[in-house]
Amino acid sequence: MTPPTEPAVTVVVVAGGDPPTSEEIARLPGNPVVVAADHGLDHAVAAGLIVAVAVGDMDSVSPEALTTAEQSGTRIERHPPDKDQTDLELALELAARLADRVIVIGVGGGRLDHLIGNLNVLASSAWAGVEIEAWLGNAQAVVVRGHRAIEVEPGTTVSLFALGGPARVTTTGLNWPLNDEVLDPLTSRGVSNRATTPTPQITVSEGVVLAVIP
The missing domain is CATH 3.40.50.10240 (Thiamin pyrophosphokinase, catalytic domain)
Known part of the structure; x- marks a missing residue:
């Protein structure tokens, strides 16, 4: 049992x-x-x-x-x-x-x-x-290691920031998906994405990401 x-x-x-x-x-x-x-x-x-x-x-x-x-x-x-x-x-x-x-x-x-x-x-x-x-x-900052689903309204802005070094990221449910791609902490590539579903999925296979819902 x-x-x-x-x-x-x-x-x-x-x-x-x-x-x-x-x-x-x-x-x-x-x-x-x-x-x-x-x-x-x-x-x-x-x-x-x-x-x-x-x-x-x-x-x-x-x-x-x-x-x-x-x-x-x-x-x-x-x-x-x-x-x-x-x-x-x-x-x-x-x-x-x-x-x-x-x-x-x-x-x-x-x-x-x-x-x-x-x-x-x-x-x-x-x-x-x-x-x-x-x-x-009204803002939220979520630490993502491994896999995490974020609950938001579709259309909500979601920005992703690599912290402490590059992060390898895959996303679903965002307007501009990342597919096992590297986010560098010194670029703005992850800024101002947008949710297309109520539960966007973020998977970080290397590093750590801060997902910010402003």
Whole structure:
């Protein structure tokens, strides 16, 4: 007799950029495990999310949010300010140990260097075994290794970016398909494709791709 399959675990990481929208909160799966990255704790508390762990150097979280979280049983993992990882990277490191899928919210806004760094760190090989995506209001950034289907409305713009080096990509369900072709990270070839089906398929046989739905 085949043993029952364990249900997939989704962890929501709340970063310290723009506060998540009410639409983003409504789209989250029910009763998610929530990890807050530093000032993301303020966003999570304001949104009424129950935070399992807050991680970071806690240099930008408000005392009120910290007190509320501690009183509700949130575990606080403090790190020194002089560290080699961003607070989001620390949160992803923790989330990847717990999850099959990670959804990052609150990653946009603030400084441009933070946004670029945050989008790049999503594709780290350290969490290659976990499905990771970031929600930025109506936009979405999905990390693709191996094979992944993306749920979009037909006609939606889908841009593909190779991260960290060239990526070999095959697509179906996009207006301009790629057939085992190489995307170079220093070109714009993957920008502004368009979905022709509700579930475009992206297969990455080498490298890693960030699929962006703006």
